[in-house]
Amino acid sequence: MNPIGIFGGTFDPIHFGHLRTAFELLQSLRLSEVRFMPAGNPPHRETTVASAELRLAMVRAATEDQPGFVVDDREMRREGLSYSVDTLASLRADFPDRPLCLIVGMDAFLGLPKWHQWRELLELAHLVVAHRPGWRAPSMGPLGELLVDRGTGRINDLHESLAGCIYIHAVTQLEISSTEVRKLIASGRDPRYLMPDSVRAIIQEAGCYKRTDGRK
Ligand code: ATP
Numbered sequence: 162m163n164p165i166g167i168f169g170g171t172f173d174p175i176h177f178g179h180l181r182t183a184f185e186l187l188q189s190l191r192l193s194e195v196r197f198m199p200a201g202n203p204p205h206r207e208t209t210v211a212s213a214e215l216r217l218a219m220v221r222a223a224t225e226d227q228p229g230f231v232v233d234d235r236e237m238r239r240e241g242l243s244y245s246v247d248t249l250a251s252l253r254a255d256f257p258d259r260p261l262c263l264i265v266g267m268d269a270f271l272g273l274p275k276w277h278q279w280r281e282l283l284e285l286a287h288l289v290v291a292h293r294p295g296w297r298a299p300s301m302g303p304l305g306e307l308l309v310d311r312g313t314g315r316i317n318d319l320h321e322s323l324a325g326c327i328y329i330h331a332v333t334q335l336e337i338s339s340t341e342v343r344k345l346i347a348s349g350r351d352p353r354y355l356m357p358d359s360v361r362a363i364i365q366e367a368g369c370y371k372r373t374d375g376r377k
Contacts, residue, residue: 164260164319166195167252167286169236169245171339172216173209174364175223176356178337182291185332186264187229190289190316194231195264197224198248201237210343211369213237222359244277249285260323261286267296267329274303283311287319288327295336298329346370 168183175197183195199216200209209216217234224230235251236243245263252261263286265273270290273279282288288311290298299305311327313319318326342352347370352361364370 162259163191163193164262164287165252165256166190166192166262166264166289167198167233167249168195168264169198169200169248171209172197172199172220173211173339174216174219174342174356174360174370176337176339176342176352176360177354178293178335180223180357181335182266182332183230183264184227186262186289186291186330189330190262190319190328192229192262193259194229196231196233196252198233198236201239201243211367215363215367215369219360219363222363223357225359246276246278246281246285249282253285258323260319260321262289262319262328263287264289264291266291266293267298268293271296271299271304283325283327286324287322289319290327290329292329292331292334343370347372 166183166186168179170179172179183197186192187195197220199213199220201213217232217237221232224232236248239247249261249263263282265288267290270288276282298308308327311325313326313328316328319328337355342355346352346364352364
C-alpha cells in the first residue's frame, strides 16, 4: 500500500506554498493521500493569530476539491501541547502497516533537533523535506550526519519500509509565507492569488489578521 503523507503546520493561514508542495508530493511520491494536520497548540512558537477553529475551517476549504487531500484534526482535539512524536505514534496505531511520510519544509527540518524526542520521529515515519526558497540542506552537525545515515534519493525506499528514511524533494519554489500574508492583510492589502479564494473569503468574513489599532 502506498505511503500516507502527513503535512503539519499552523496554517495561519494556509496558502498556495503549502498546497502546491502537498500536491507535488502527492503525485511524485505516489502517496495515497496527504493528511493536513493543523497544529492545536504549537510547542515551539508563540501563539497563533487565528483561532484553531478558523485555521481548521481554512484548511478544510482549501483542500475540499482535491482528491487525496484529507484533513485530520487530531492535534486540535488533543489537550495540551501537540508534539509531532505523539501525533505520529497515534497515526502509527491507526495505520500499523502503512509507510508514513512526515512532510516538512527545509526551514522546519533545520529546526528538527529542537523538537521533542526528535530522534524517535524516524522510528515512526520517513521524513520528506520540501526545498523552500532561501534554505539549504545542512552538510554538517547532527542533521548533516543524519542525512548521511538516513538520506535516500529513491522514492521506492519510502514505499518499501514503514519509516526511517529522509528524502529531500525540490518542489516549485513559491516564496509565500503565512507571516508575510498576515502582514499584507494587516497593512490593508488583498491576499488574492496567494491562497484559494475560499480561504480569502473566510478571512474577509472573519476580519482576521487586520490591524485593530486603526493604523495602516
Ligand atoms: P509562518 O510564516 O507563520 O511561520 P509558514 O508559511 O511557514 O508560516 P507553517 O504553517 O508554519 O507556514 O508551515 C507548515 C509547513 O509548511 C512547514 O513545514 C513549512 O516549512 C512548510 N511551508 C510553508 N510555506 C512553504 C512554502 N512556500 N513552500 C514550501 N513549504 C512551505
